Amino acid sequence: MTVRTRIAPSPTGAPHIGTAYIALFNLAFARRHGGKFILRIEDTDRLRSSAASETEIIKALRWLGIDWDEGPDTGGQQGPYRQSERTGIYRDHVNQLWDSGQVYPCFCTTERLQAVRAAQIAAKSEFQGYDRACAGIAATEARRRVDASETHVFRLRSPIDGDCRWQDRLRGEIVVPWAGIDDQILLKSDGYPTYHLANVVDDHAMDISHVIRGEEWISSTPKHVLLYQTFGWQPPEFAHLPLLRNPDRSKLSKRKNPTSILYYREAGFLPDVLLNFLGLVAYSFADGREEFRLTEFIDQFDLDRISLGGPVFDVGKLREFNARRLRALTIDELQERLQQWRLNQNVWTRILEMAQPRLNQLTDLVPMSSFLFADRLPDTTPQLLRQAGDETTQLMERLRLAQWEIEQTTEWTSETVRALFDRVSALENIKLKKLLPVFFITICGAKVSLPLFDSMLLLGRDLCLRRILYAIEDLEAAGCRLGKKQLKALQSRYRDAGSGA
RNA sequence: GCGCCCAUCGUCUAUCGGUUAGGACAUCAGGUUUUCAUCCUGAAAAGCGGGGUUCGACUCCCCGUGGGCGUGCCA
Structure with missing residues (x-):
């Protein structure tokens, strides 16, 4: 079997350090096994996705030295690699499931859904989720309402009892009762797929062999397993990596930490150091090495060496690694790095244009611009x-x-x-x-x-x-x-x- | 609330039943250095609690506890 892994960021903001972390492990695993690594843009949230964000994510990953074999910018045989360009595919798949009755249209309004949820919380109901109100609508009636352009989504029928079980590569068997999982929305009322649908359809279409992703996805894996079953597809192997944490152990968030990769670039961290550091959280070399290049990381990479405790992203340690690498450079190399960063002719020209009208002596320049x-x-x-x-x-x-x-x-x-x-x-x-x-x-x-x-x-x-x-x-x-x-x-x-x- | 995941120094981690529990970052102390930083040496620092299993548990199992995630027409 050919190993194919992917990183599937959602272009809804600044490129996140967590994306780079997951990408690194996917990249290393694919390369280590002579496989392919794919970038897929999950822009199914029409409201929040932006082309600018996609561009920034791609730039940031490339800055780090993360390269993919297939992606929206590099192309490939199994594209397009942008989900917004694949909406027809998802629609066809949903129609197929609708014909076989495994999916049904739901006409509930957002308001009703909110009310149901509020009532469940108020009643301290054990089950929290969609009450399947539309699941029982007769097929012909449902068809008629859809044809009449009544606003609707499509939901997947989920089992109401029994357990969903699957093997996680890192955690062994995971068993989740179906009772806690409601009928998931597959297609939104705007015709776009939800993450669950798009993700499964694309991972299958793109022959993804190993889904290496964040721990936050464990609880929705049953929905994905169910989709693979429903389509009659072989699911990929799942490996859920621990989430990066703030110093207070909550999930890494921009409120408590710089989470944008761009911050680290702007603040003078070296890309290879950041990547090195990311390879050290939740992972360790068998020989205890802590400094390495990407090629060395790939050569020794062993997915099963990942540790599962949620690692705190320790900026202090990152800084120390950065310091060590900086000091080890030759002066020529240091100059090169500085230029790549911000200390270059181009930037100075722009500064001089701003500074000149404010100069009294030449000595004014550097103090005036030091904040930059x-x-x-x-x-x-x-x-x-x-x-x-x-x-x-x-x-x-x-x-x-x-x-x-x-x-x-x-x-x-x-x-x-x-x-x-x-x-x-x-x-x-x-x-x-x-x-x-x-x-x-x-x-x-x-x-x-x-x-x-x-x-x-x-x-x-x-x-x-x-x-x-x-x-x-x-x-x-x-x-x-x-x-x-x-x-x-x-x-x-x-x-x-x-x-x- | 319910479901799931996780649990070794402050932090990142090693250990895959038998070790004085090792390393790195941070901290502290000493030394080198015209200051500082670097660098070198050293110190302090950990198996969440309770039950099992076993000749023997950090390691395997169970129950607590703690933390995290999920419970969205977000991903």
Whole structure:
């Protein structure tokens, strides 16, 4: 059997460090066994998916040195590799199951579903999920309503008793009672497939032999196993990797850690070090080696050596690995790395264009632009407090709004940066000019600096986001915490303004 | 609530029934260095609890406990 593995990111935001982690193990396993590694874009969420995010994910993975044999950008025999371009395939498969009665249209409204859910929670019902209200609608009646273009989804009939069992490569047999699994939606009312359908159909169509993915998928594996059964297909081998964790052991999240791969690039981490580090969480070499290149990782890779405890992503240890690698470089190599990063002619030209009108002596240049080459700035709290005066609540709110805005922005251009600050100033009902000093301090470290938006472009989205988060962190430590209610109110104000997703 | 997954130093981990429980990062102490950093040496630091199985359990089983994930027309 030919080994074929895949990484299947959803392009709904910044490229996530967890994607790289799962990708690395899939890549290594495929290469180790002379197989193929595939990139498939799971853009079935029409609302949240974006082409910009897909581009960023591809760029980020390539920056790390992760390469795939087939994918939306490289092509391949079993494409297309973007699920939005395969909707016809999913539709055909659902129709096939509809004909055989294993799938049925469901006409329940979102409101009814919410009500059912709320009632189940209120009644402390053991079963929580869809009540199968539409499962009993007569076939002819269902057909008629669908033909009449009544809004509907398609659901898969699931067993109501017995157990679903399968072998996980790393965890052995997993047994899940069917009773806890409801009739899953396969096709949404917009005609797009859900993850479950698209994933199974594509893994089969693309001859994926091993599904190596995050632990968060274990609980939906029965749905996938059921789909393979229903289609009469041989399921792939499953291996569920432990999830990366925050220091508090919750699932790695952007609120508590930098999770964007781009942050690590912008903040001066070497791609090979980051990849090396990712190969060390949840995994160890049989000979205890801790420093390695990708080729060495592949050569010795053994899927069964993965450990199952959820590893904390320790940025401190990553930094130390990065330091060691940096120090081991020759000066020429170091220069090369620096140029690849940000210290190059092109960037300097852009800086000079901004700096020239502000220069009195040549000596002004480097101090003036040093913030463009830093990760964390010296504590900006005193400056921010001075700027805010008594209005510290407002200050915190503005930082939060900017944070949320940046998190929503995947395209990072002068237009989008400008637009996000326009939205914040509209939301706060003040002029942009009045709003910006706070962000000059947060991003540039001083109220007086090089132009903010262009600086932000140079720094990159995720580093700017980090600086805002650093500022919030520091201010909170200084006692400027927004109350739970205040934060909630701000959130709903933000949502109502229509900026949020 | 229900279901599932997991459990060794603070953190990442080794150990696949018999070890003084090993390494790495962080921490601390000492040494080298014009400062600092590097570098070297050393120290402190762990088997969640309770039952079994066994001549012998970190290792296998069960029950607790703790953590995580899932329970979406998100993936």
